[in-house]
Amino acid sequence: MLHASLIAPSLLAGDHANLAASAQAVAQSGATWLHVDIMDGHFAPNLTFGPETAAALRRAGSKVFFDTHLMLAEPQKYIEAFAKAGANNISIHIEPTYDHRGTLARIRQLGCQCGIVVNPGTSAASIETLLSEVDLVLVMTVQPGFGGQPFRRDMLPKLRTIDGWRKARGLKFRLEVDGGIDLATAAECRAAGADTFVAGTSFFKADNKAAFTAGIAAL
Ligand code: DX5
Ligand code: ZN
Numbered sequence: 001m002l003h004a005s006l007i008a009p010s011l012l013a014g015d016h017a018n019l020a021a022s023a024q025a026v027a028q029s030g031a032t033w034l035h036v037d038i039m040d041g042h043f044a045p046n047l048t049f050g051p052e053t054a055a056a057l058r059r060a061g062s063k064v065f066f067d068t069h070l071m072l073a074e075p076q077k078y079i080e081a082f083a084k085a086g087a088n089n090i091s092i093h094i095e096p097t098y099d100h101r102g103t104l105a106r107i108r109q110l111g112c113q114c115g116i117v118v119n120p121g122t123s124a125a126s127i128e129t130l131l132s133e134v135d136l137v138l139v140m141t142v143q144p145g146f147g148g149q150p151f152r153r154d155m156l157p158k159l160r161t162i163d164g165w166r167k168a169r170g171l172k173f174r175l176e177v178d179g180g181i182d183l184a185t186a187a188e189c190r191a192a193g194a195d196t197f198v199a200g201t202s203f204f205k206a207d208n209k210a211a212f213t214a215g216i217a218a219l
Helices: 019-028 051-059 081-086 099-109 122-133 151-167 183-191 199-203 209-217
Strands: 005-010 032-038 064-073 089-093 112-118 134-138 174-178 196-199
Touching: 005 199, 005 209, 019 051, 019 089, 019 151, 019 199, 019 209, 051 064, 051 081, 064 081, 081 089, 081 099, 089 099, 099 112, 099 122, 112 122, 122 151, 134 151, 134 183, 151 174, 151 183, 183 196, 183 209, 196 199, 199 209
Parallel strands: 005 032, 005 196, 032 064, 064 089, 089 112, 112 134, 134 174, 174 196
Antiparallel strands: none
C-alpha cells in the first residue's frame, strides 16, 4: 500500500461551544489531522464554521494538520481566507460550476495542499482529468450536510476505480472517505483503496479516543 492509514477526526461532531477543547482532544488521541467541514447553506443544507474558526483554533494552540473540506457553491471566493486562517489542505467539490483546475492551482500557490471531492451521486469519471493536479481525492460516503448518517457501501466500487487509476498512473494523492466511518466501515474502505478516514460521530463518541485512533492507524 502506498500510504499508511490516517484518521482525520471531524470537528463537526465536536463541542461547538468549546471547539478548542475538541481540537485538543483530537491531538491528545494521537491524531495528526483535523477535518474541518465548511458549509454555506447552499451547496450543503447546513451551516458550520468560517475562516475565523480555524484562525481561532490556531491562536488557541492547535498544531494539527487542518484538512479543510469546503462544501460551498463558490469555494474559489474563500480559499485565500482559509489559507490565511491556517488551513493545510483545502478540498473543493467538483459539482458546482467554477474553474476547478484554476482553483486547485491557486490553493497550491497559497502554500496549501489541494483536494477534489465527489458526492455520492457524482461519478469517478467526473474528476479523472484532475487526478494529476491534487494531493487528495475525497469520496463522500454520505450526502454532505450532517454528521451521523449511515455509511454508503455502494461507494466502494468508486474507491476501487480511483485507486486503480492512481496505481496505473503512478500518482500519489491520498484517497479519503467521509461519512459514516467507524472501525468496521473504515476497514471496508481500506480494502477498496482508501487511506485517509474522516470520523466524526464515531471518534467523539469513543470513550478511548487514543485506542480508536490507533485502531484506524493499524488498518
Ligand atoms: C458530512 C461531513 C462529514 C461529517 C461526517 O457532511 O462532510 O465530515 O462530519 O460525520 P460522521 O463521521 O458522523 O458521519
Ligand atoms: Zn467533511
